[in-house]
Amino acid sequence: MVRTKRKIVRKRMITMKKPLLSELTLREKIGQCLIPYPWYFYRECETDYRIQRTDEERKALIQENQFGAYWEGLKVANQGVDLVPEAAGKLDYETNRQMLAMHSSWTKIPALMAADAEHEGAGTQFNGLTSICGPLALGAANSEQDLFELGKCVAKELRCAGINWRWAPPVDISNRFSLAVMRSISPDDPDKMIRLTNSYIKGMQSEGLAATAKHFPGNDRYEYRDGHFCNSILSSSEEEWWSEQGRIFQEIFDGGVYSVMVGFTSFPAIDDTKINEEYIPSAFSKKIVTDLLKGKMNFKGVVVTDAVEMASCVSTYSDYKKRMVELLKAGNDVILGCELRTAALLEEAVLEGELPESRIDDACQRIIDMKEKMGLFEDNYFSPPYKGEDVVKETQALNQKIAEKSITLVRDKYGLIPVKQSDIKHVTIVCSSHSDGFSNELECMKKEFEARGATVTMQRRVGGKPDVKRFNETSDLIIYVAYVASHVPMGWPTLFGDECRSYIYAFGEGREKSIGVSMGYPYIHYDIMGNAPAFINTYGKNPDSMKAFVKAVYGEIPLVGESPVKLIPDHMKW
Template sequence: DVLRTTAWLQKREGVPPLIGANMEHGAGRIIRGATVFPDALALAAVNDEKLALKQAVSMAREARAHGISWSFSPVVDLQAHPHSPAVNTRGLGDCPERVIRLAENLIRGMQKNGLCATARHFPGDGFDDRDQHVCTTTNPLSMDAWHATSGRIFKAVIDAGVHTIMTGHIALPACDPGTNRKLGAPPATLSSRILLDLLRCELGFKGLILAGPVDMGGITSQGSHVEILSGAINAGCDMLLFSNPSRDLPLLQRAVQRHILSEERIDESVRRVLALKEHLQLHQPSPSPALTDDDRTRHAATARTISRRAVTVVRDRDSILPITLGRGRQILSIQVKGASNRSLATIDECLRSSGADLTRMIAGEADLWISEDDVNSFDCILVHLLFCPTRSTARVRPGGMYMRTLSRLLSCRHPRVVLISYGSPYHGHDFPHLPTLINAYSSDTQSQKAVFDVLQGKLVPTATSPVCLDAPATLSEAWARETACRQASEEPQIPSE
């Protein structure tokens, strides 16, 4: 279906269109039968540049085989704030050097195989615990600190030749504090200081600037729709993601007629778009390269390798791993999900296939009653957590009525409880007394199978965490220091006699 649609679009248009898609997880989550790769944080846990390159090559070949020429990836934001709902498992960790090494290989692998890559989200997300789908978020760094972290990453991917950069609806007050006292510092999408002075002039980016989705709260809060469209283009954006042509083109035409936008500015962006199409050879029509069975097998093997090598045993204080599975074993499997659009069915299927007597519970918003006698009747309890970035939900940390179920469960002090996260790696902070914790970073089928093999001892994990797991505690310590300083400054001074 995707191939027929893209082929129809190519034939319909006189100038061949750029057809883009979010390929953060490969083609498999948008094209039926294509390869699903684990979330990017799993690749960061593996920390293998050759595997990053192989993943990118696989993504590019499958995308081009279906007529897709543009990927809205990789995400190169730093996971600086442990509760950032925008980055988390979508990013490549919290170390600039690791992000650079892996991102460079992802970009080269895609672009050498005909798929345009996009580094996102300039000037760098991951420092805020709010979601730019809802509001304008902030990168709070000084310019010196920015150049050493987010700026260093974007400079590296520019030097690696990335064709496009996507803006975030993220303010960088150190660069552009703004002039509107009510709205504060503007998002990068509407800031010429950030896009022209910083990105183009200082960092030397010559490629295409793509505005992040213009239907997100981080930009819609900044003015009327026509003000946002014309403001983004005047600020330096060449294309607008998720615009509505039938509605927006007349608005832009009127903006030109009223001299809000200039034709010269429009032409500048058009030239960049055409140059990118020429570079991708879209003007030379050719059938999409077909995939062979060997290609599919090789791509699936790469995804499986990343999933298996990523699984991290964060702690096993009582040495209960591996657990004994098989006929007669009573296993309680509890699923707690903040991402309702993702499934954890595979792990339970694997557990049943072992012959174990499996009891499955899904903890939702309703409080599930479970008694101490119920808990103690099981040989092992597996708690599966799935909290990862999901549009506009800001749920990367467990919270809700199901926490009552977990609290009651944990108070029973069962000796064999394993907490497994298929999303955020920071759950050890919320459950510090649980002795056994596994991070898989992704809920794809291969990651669930890898967790099963770790549980039964068929896979020996070697990965280490790609983020600092003490980060949530560090936040609390910083808050305490700030509070102490503020209180000290507010204490009344007793005049000396």
């Protein structure tokens, strides 16, 4: 396979003022409304998905379609595009920034460069940047000022990687069976969600990064299904919705968030139209997107769909062109994850009278206005006035502070915590997860115990009673660590099979010196480790959270985290 040498363009080749709609062709206006799926943009999917497109091929695609935004970062790396072979699944942030600046230099209008970077910030997608605490940890730390500063830091890091549009933060309420419970800052407390999330958004947007509230119209307290796989339903009445989820979105909109992502969850209280015997997904509903979101709620920013590859989107209309047209007709301004042929299909729809050009004009204007607010028409926008290594130092210091505030003591029946360092000679760490790499990541925790004079044994899962007997006989402290996160494993947020079977035997001996800890899903203590006499939630597995956990166990920092979810569910509702 022959690869062409990449040419790096460090500055925009053309300086452009904010354009008027009258200066743009129909095709250029349509292009502003589209974000191609990285798979199609970076690979020659028409012939062989294993072949990477050359710079010249991508330039031709950009100049033909004039896409207004690009989906960058982790999606590109995970799909095997060999941009930086030594990056081990991630992209080098400076290389990525230069590459995106080059892409933007090929467009008539500076492009939005978007990434989810939802859960743990820039470090999950780019080498050399920081993996921050997850949303629940931010809620547990409960500091508006820290979140404002963290928003600024995350924005700076993403800007260093060329990213200027972050599809975060989620503001969905949830229930304990839903993946959404791990994606929002405070899913059980609307007031806290509003207060902290608005601070976070203000911090991000103060550094020229567009934030995105998602996934409108949100969730209810009962639906646990995932729209990636099926048509999920928001079953609240309109009154119930306004009391919690609707109020959250309204106050986030009033707080000035630049964009909102509309999901494919159905909301029959607002639109009970049925297509193929299913309630219409929200992103296809004019009543929800145009009448409610843009009308009654007076949202003036950019409305972007969730990824159009989701089952709840694809199952609504079998014809691809029909799906794209209906999404724009409903009132969405940007279609996320489209195919390369979409611009031509939409242009055809406008010329044939199927899609009003006025709808394209409204969407295009909103996108251009957001770009102006972000500073994209300024000459030096793609060369941020700070260095990545300097920003990372600032982010890491703040993230450590937040991690230490977030560690939450769920229970300690025997008063085990804090332990005395002189009493702990040997520690056994037992891990359970459906992420095979998690055991390696726990080396960070192991090193922290070793730094305090303990020898450490690590084991994947509990094999049976003999294992637990051995732990008790050889250890002064036994740590049972579980990691379940959003889409880890894909589907239901729990441990199953052998990973779950461990907890038939765990805590059978040595209970008085055993601690259970969840580094993700906050209900492990209730669902699976109910026998753990001592339990801690860290809400994430980034190194700062692991270090903070060990500090808390030794009493070096106080356990002050405030649980962002109800620790014990209301049984009348489950």
